[in-house]
Amino acid sequence: MRQGLTVAEAQEAILAETPRLGAETISASDAAGRVLAEAVVSARRHPPADCSAMDGYAVRREDLLGATADAPRSLPVVYEVPAGGQAARPLEAGEAARIFTGAPLPPGADAVVMQENTDQGTERVEIRKEPTPRDNVRDGGEDFEIGDRLIDEGVVLGAAHLGVLASLGRTIVSVHQRPRVAILSGGDELVEPDRPADGGRIVSSNSYTLAAQCREIDADPVYLGIAEDTPEAIESRMRAGLGADVLVSSAGVSVGDHDHVRDVLEKVGCRLRFWGVKMKPGFPLAFGVIEPTGQLVFGLPGNPVSTAVTFEEFVRPALRKMMGHRAVHRPVVRATLTDDYKKKPGRLHFVRVNLEREGDRVLAHLTGNQSSGVLTSMIRGQGLAVVSLESDGVSAGAEIDVQILDGTFFDRAERGF
Amino acid sequence: MRQGLTVAEAQEAILAETPRLGAETISASDAAGRVLAEAVVSARRHPPADCSAMDGYAVRREDLLGATADAPRSLPVVYEVPAGGQAARPLEAGEAARIFTGAPLPPGADAVVMQENTDQGTERVEIRKEPTPRDNVRDGGEDFEIGDRLIDEGVVLGAAHLGVLASLGRTIVSVHQRPRVAILSGGDELVEPDRPADGGRIVSSNSYTLAAQCREIDADPVYLGIAEDTPEAIESRMRAGLGADVLVSSAGVSVGDHDHVRDVLEKVGCRLRFWGVKMKPGFPLAFGVIEPTGQLVFGLPGNPVSTAVTFEEFVRPALRKMMGHRAVHRPVVRATLTDDYKKKPGRLHFVRVNLEREGDRVLAHLTGNQSSGVLTSMIRGQGLAVVSLESDGVSAGAEIDVQILDGTFFDRAERGF
Numbered sequence: 001m002r003q004g005l006t007v008a009e010a011q012e013a014i015l016a017e018t019p020r021l022g023a024e025t026i027s028a029s030d031a032a033g034r035v036l037a038e039a040v041v042s043a044r045r046h047p048p049a050d051c052s053a054m055d056g057y058a059v060r061r062e063d064l065l066g067a068t069a070d071a072p073r074s075l076p077v078v079y080e081v082p083a084g085g086q087a088a089r090p091l092e093a094g095e096a097a098r099i100f101t102g103a104p105l106p107p108g109a110d111a112v113v114m115q116e117n118t119d120q121g122t123e124r125v126e127i128r129k130e131p132t133p134r135d136n137v138r139d140g141g142e143d144f145e146i147g148d149r150l151i152d153e154g155v156v157l158g159a160a161h162l163g164v165l166a167s168l169g170r171t172i173v174s175v176h177q178r179p180r181v182a183i184l185s186g187g188d189e190l191v192e193p194d195r196p197a198d199g200g201r202i203v204s205s206n207s208y209t210l211a212a213q214c215r216e217i218d219a220d221p222v223y224l225g226i227a228e229d230t231p232e233a234i235e236s237r238m239r240a241g242l243g244a245d246v247l248v249s250s251a252g253v254s255v256g257d258h259d260h261v262r263d264v265l266e267k268v269g270c271r272l273r274f275w276g277v278k279m280k281p282g283f284p285l286a287f288g289v290i291e292p293t294g295q296l297v298f299g300l301p302g303n304p305v306s307t308a309v310t311f312e313e314f315v316r317p318a319l320r321k322m323m324g325h326r327a328v329h330r331p332v333v334r335a336t337l338t339d340d341y342k343k344k345p346g347r348l349h350f351v352r353v354n355l356e357r358e359g360d361r362v363l364a365h366l367t368g369n370q371s372s373g374v375l376t377s378m379i380r381g382q383g384l385a386v387v388s389l390e391s392d393g394v395s396a397g398a399e400i401d402v403q404i405l406d407g408t409f410f411d412r413a414e415r416g417f
Numbered sequence: 418m419r420q421g422l423t424v425a426e427a428q429e430a431i432l433a434e435t436p437r438l439g440a441e442t443i444s445a446s447d448a449a450g451r452v453l454a455e456a457v458v459s460a461r462r463h464p465p466a467d468c469s470a471m472d473g474y475a476v477r478r479e480d481l482l483g484a485t486a487d488a489p490r491s492l493p494v495v496y497e498v499p500a501g502g503q504a505a506r507p508l509e510a511g512e513a514a515r516i517f518t519g520a521p522l523p524p525g526a527d528a529v530v531m532q533e534n535t536d537q538g539t540e541r542v543e544i545r546k547e548p549t550p551r552d553n554v555r556d557g558g559e560d561f562e563i564g565d566r567l568i569d570e571g572v573v574l575g576a577a578h579l580g581v582l583a584s585l586g587r588t589i590v591s592v593h594q595r596p597r598v599a600i601l602s603g604g605d606e607l608v609e610p611d612r613p614a615d616g617g618r619i620v621s622s623n624s625y626t627l628a629a630q631c632r633e634i635d636a637d638p639v640y641l642g643i644a645e646d647t648p649e650a651i652e653s654r655m656r657a658g659l660g661a662d663v664l665v666s667s668a669g670v671s672v673g674d675h676d677h678v679r680d681v682l683e684k685v686g687c688r689l690r691f692w693g694v695k696m697k698p699g700f701p702l703a704f705g706v707i708e709p710t711g712q713l714v715f716g717l718p719g720n721p722v723s724t725a726v727t728f729e730e731f732v733r734p735a736l737r738k739m740m741g742h743r744a745v746h747r748p749v750v751r752a753t754l755t756d757d758y759k760k761k762p763g764r765l766h767f768v769r770v771n772l773e774r775e776g777d778r779v780l781a782h783l784t785g786n787q788s789s790g791v792l793t794s795m796i797r798g799q800g801l802a803v804v805s806l807e808s809d810g811v812s813a814g815a816e817i818d819v820q821i822l823d824g825t826f827f828d829r830a831e832r833g834f
Contacts (some may be wrong), residue, residue, distance in 0.1 A: 011832065032629050048617060053790065083646075084606025084618055101719065102606050104617045143791050150793060156825050159633055160725060160795035163626030166610040167619070167721075167792065189501025189519050193583040200465060200521045201501055202584070209580030212449050216576055229500075302518070304584075308577060327825055332833035373470065374560050375584065376567060378577035386834040401834040408573050408744055410827060415428065416749035417803040417818040 002274040010277045018318040021177040034175035035324030040151040046143040050105040054136045058097040058109035069128040112136035176324030182241025184249045186227035206250040206307045231260045278347045281306040281372035304375035331404040335364040342393040352381035382406035419691040427694045435735040438594040451592035452741030457568040463560040467522040471553045475514040475526035486545040529553035593741030599658025601666045603644035623667040623724045636736045648677040698723040698789035721792035748821040752781040759810040769798035799823035
């Protein structure tokens with residue numbers, strides 16, 4: 001087992017053992033945000049035929065050469081083509097047909113005059129403008145032809161993709177599965193949030209943070225509850241989570257007398273790959289794989305900020321990869337730090353910062369107390385400033401990388417253009 | 418009724434009539450992404466008392482002045498304080514107590530020596546380091562005190578907020594309601610995507626795009642189906658949607674002979690506020706309010722790109738405001754256009770572009786055919802380049818504003834730090 005990895009080494013070790021999950025077939029209406037596990041090839045042509053882009057009159061352009069408002073031409077309106085209808089017969093020389101947006105162009109017609117350039121007659125129509133060739137005609141197949149490869153495997157489905165799927169007649173689609181994430185917490189001091197917290201007992205908030213972090217990326221949390229601090233209780237709960245794709249324990253995997261998690265992990269078939277990452281918060285992170293199922297196991301440190309940050313840096317990218325995402329990492333922006341931050345070399349620090357836009361710059365303010373026990377400091381910041389392992393600190397005014405945890409940072413209260 | 422507004426005027430007119438919806442009380446586990454409709458004030462103290470930040474030994478610092486590895490001190494271990502437990506009695510001079518992370522500090526003790534600096538003895542312990550004052554002690558109330566205002570009304574709840582709510586014992590929370598959005602489409606040429614599309618019939622893809630655009634922001638779409646193109650059929654479907662917060666029609670509200678929507682809207686009590694926005698795609702947009710209920714009505718143009726873009730620019734900000742969001746608009750980034758784009762002055766253009774990162778720059782490439790009938794051009798782009806009303810075009814190499822429609826644009830395939 002490796003020990004004391006860098007953040008980069010740990011992420012690489014984890015992603016190397018993380019599979020993309022297989023496909024499942026779901027209703028297209030549930031597929032927003034999911035990653036396509038098939039290539040979508042059109043079995044239709046759209047528009048199905050040349051059609052009118054306007055409400056107006058289908059004509060033969062040669063009949064209207066030189067037509068103007070001062071020298072209009074009058075043509076008989078021989079029939080009407082409604083949207084969804086068909087022309088009764090081909091259009092002959094010297095004839096016009098009433099036509100509506102989306103309706104197929106009659107054979108023989110080669111342009112559409114929009115009704116604003118006519119007298120909108122019903123028996124005969126007076127046309128005040130010479131059409132250009134194929135004026136107001138949408139070509140059949142302009143949007144897509146049969147056999148066109150429209151959406152590639154691996155694309156994250158957005159609203160427009162779902163519209164395109166509908167227009168292809170596709171109501172069912174193959175996407176990568178969502179990982180099930182079993183969440184275990186343990187410790188005799190912990191109680192559920194709806195129980196009395198007295199006599200030194202504290203609420204098991206980590207499980208609720210972790211479940212919310214799973215839901216945020218559409219992974220499926222399975223909360224196994226709080227295990228009592230005995231090997232038997234931990235093993236029993238852990239076995240209940242062995243059917244999931246990932247097991248996350250926020251009971252510490254450390255060296256304390258009362259930390260039985262590591263022994264139990266070995267007993268249920270987990271081979272630990274590494275222990276300890278040179279970071280703060282969050283050093284005592286363990287990662288392993290259960291053999292032969294390949295289930296990933298994360299033993300996260302128990303302090304609430306350490307739990308949340310190690311989920312962000314290690315569990316989240318793995319879950320995103322499982323779901324088929326290519327862009328598994330959070331956004332990073334450059335920002336100007338407004339406070340001094342001192343540290344010792346030897347660990348990479350993730351420092352909670354509050355972000356403020358100032359013109360083109362982003363200012364990053366420390367959120368105050370950086371204790372790993374202070375979960376409320378996570379809600380005062382939108383991101384984590386990254387201070388490198390080698391560094392002995394950063395001075396106010398320096399440019400730093402900030403990982404964005406709060407996606408609403410990018411949204412705008414003003415229109416922005 | 419006003420006509421021919423600018424995009425800014427239209428957005429302002431709409432938001433001025435858009436209410437924030439009232440509150441509903443939901444389970445905290447369903448509250449991720451919702452906007453808080455109450456201020457969260459702590460009814461607890463956390464940690465509830467001074468406690469140990471480490472596994473180790475609770476001591477009185479005065480007993481250990483000058484202790485080093487070469488000159489260790491030996492103290493009797495008089496009892497153990499497990500996490501979740503309590504000290505049996507106050508710690509007297511010359512005593513040590515075994516203590517675990519999170520356990521309350523015994524009265525009389527003023528520091529914790531981490532076990533790595535001891536021989537980890539059970540009867541007696543040899544201590545090899547002089548503790549600093551309150552070494553490894555977390556202060557009671559360090560995270561929050563009773564009465565602290567922890568989360569303000571209007572905050573968008575993320576994973577860390579849900580962890581904080583749990584630690585407060587809050588499992589139920591008050592958030593702004595999600596708007597119900599009734600979606601109506603109409604036209605005799607339209608069929609549902611699971612029906613045969615032949616003889617000039619095309620799939621009603623707009624409704625599916627609109628429903629997905631609603632779901633993307635967690636609004637609740639109610640699809641009313643395809644109305645036949647008669648006033649009676651349209652009125653019947655529309656009345657089915659009058660209980661919703663917003664009615665969106667993608668049947669055109671235009672001047673065509675077959676567009677009955679406008680008459681029906683007046684009949685059901687809708688007072689149109691404006692018609693027509695100086696933009697492309699999407700000029701023929703109508704907005705009104707049903708009196709006296711205040712239900713918002715959007716008549717969107719029928720071409721698929723026009724429908725999707727007008728939803729983005731006008732319906733989405735209104736729905737976000739209803740849900741309590743302050744940042745109702747999409748992100749905007751500066752980008753370098755890589756192609757020439759020509760237009761006539763008089764309308765603001767939203768131009769579909771595909772984005773590429775090149776170092777610190779973002780390059781914006783036109784997606785090709787900008788016809789408002791080509792929905793597939795929306796899936797080739799991640800954003801809409803904004804070309805102003807007055808402009809007669811933009812040359813390749815110019816800096817432009819691009820509104821980001823695809824949130825995954827900000828995500829990273831590489832770690833980024």
